[in-house]
Amino acid sequence: MPRPAGLSETDFDGALKAFADVVGDEWVMSDARDLDAYCDEFSPFRGEPEEIIPGGAVAPDDVRQVQEIVRIANRFKVPLWMISCGRNFGYGGPAPRLQGSVVLDLKRMNRVLEVNEEHAYALVEPGVSSMDLYDYIQEKGLKLWMDGPSPGWGSVIGSSLERALGHGPLPERWAQHCGLEAVLPDGSLIRTGMGAIPDSTTWQHYKWGYGPYIDGLFSQSNLGVVTKMGTWLAHEPPATLFGTIMAPRQEDLISLIDIVRPFRLSGVLTYAGFTRIDPPEGEETGSAPGARAAVSLYGVEKIIEAHWRHVRDACSAIPGVVFSEERFQAPYDTGAMNDVNKRRHAVMSMAERKLWDHYFMYLSHLVPFDGKAAWKMLSVFDEIYAQFGLRFRGGFGTGNSPRALMCSQRGGFVKRGDREFNKKSMDLVRRVTLEGGKHGYGPYRITTVFMDEAMEVMSFNDHALRRFLETVKDALDPNGIIAAGKSGIWPKHLREAGA
């Protein structure tokens, strides 16, 4: 298996042996068969010489072991790449960015430490998946809802740190986190927010703590290994309503977005998503029903009914608009729901598995919650995709902010072994990212292959953001052993080597 460049076999093997002394031989993997599961099956380089392959994997069971592993990694200068559940498919999966890194697999740390029904929060370890937390809540009979980016086997902590978007009652995943614990690159332990008080009683009650708020430094980041995180949940609403608003022309999307915006902003709507409905392949643009909004309301039945009527009245300004809705009340019969409704009710499922008929690279870009701005973004992406002989298809969601639209696209399909096809896909993703940046469209998240390009877009004041993060990285992690290259942040020795 590959070793990190510049690291001797003696040192690398020494590190693996030292890891084994901490976690036991069983939980240090260096066999090619075992390590294959830590590769990125969705990578356009899968099976190619350019593929990034880990040199080993180590799986601790508790925080103390994580601290020891980090200290050993510093001693031997072995780069680590941490994963929670390692199911970040389409964004890089479990694979590192630096050849030969040792994957720090946190899946064994899978304890639900606390679920508080009265105050609606949970405290979990990184190996707890959304499915695990959902099952825990159901088994205890708690009347709590959570949000869960599909599929449900993703980590609660991992998906929050990645700022993944949600679909249900608490769609802004990262916004729901409250307090975290992390192992820093020197092996020391920190708790953020009110967790900085020993035996704190408000760690999961109040986010901000005292002094500079540092939680974001651990999100989409390589400045520490998060080992615990609090997340807010919601009390089960008495009723829910999912509404669909169909407008006859594609251009109606502009009005639809502008009319719905104040309802999403005020919280009347918990979620709103928009789609320009394109004709089937082979047909000309404009010949199909044009635009759709999907909205969610949760709460007391009479109130959400009144809110929904208000939304319909406002949207009726669009000629030819048609409404439909589905209503549900507690106790909810989630078994009878379809995949979409399950997701909106935060019922964990593998519904999005159907997307995996092809491997792909996810990319999503942000634009203000504004009809004309969204329409312009569509035309920019239409043109780029057309230059590649493709038709752009994508929708807008507001799962991560009530003030921004996120245009999600499975931008680059991947076919294993087809270098020409995959190169074209990568060229597309690169063009969308870099050219989108020129229009001010920033990425919300991107696959590991393009993290450098995504950071390149954030270029205000001669890349001040990246320079700041590199300064922090160099101070906290002088040996560069934590997740080198994550979000385009490389440790000093690799920057100087031209990584």
Next chain:
Amino acid sequence: MSRAFMPFAILAGLLIGAPAAEAETEIERGRAVFEKWCVMCHGVGLGMGATQILEEKYQGSVPALLEERDDLDGEFIQSFIRDWNPGMPAFRKTEISEADARALAAYLTRKRGESGSPQDSRKVAR
């Protein structure tokens, strides 16, 4: 049976019954593994993508539900789950341990009539 012989008979009975009990425990453990990791795609009900794919693949020649198959090979199962297959990712040892993989194989290759009651409806209906 003489009183003197009875303790030996009881002990013999326990010893003979021990492997069967162990096998039963492993099958139950395998069932728990299946319900945790497999039923979400290989179960019955809406959204069970893997079952649907196998229905299309086999066209009724063999059951699409894994739990209804009686021709599965234990070694194959333990190996299969470690590799990526179309639409199905690899499962790492930190997710399904070696012991859990053996138990899963035992469950899916159990003789019908052994432990393996219908899936918990809550899991299926999710």
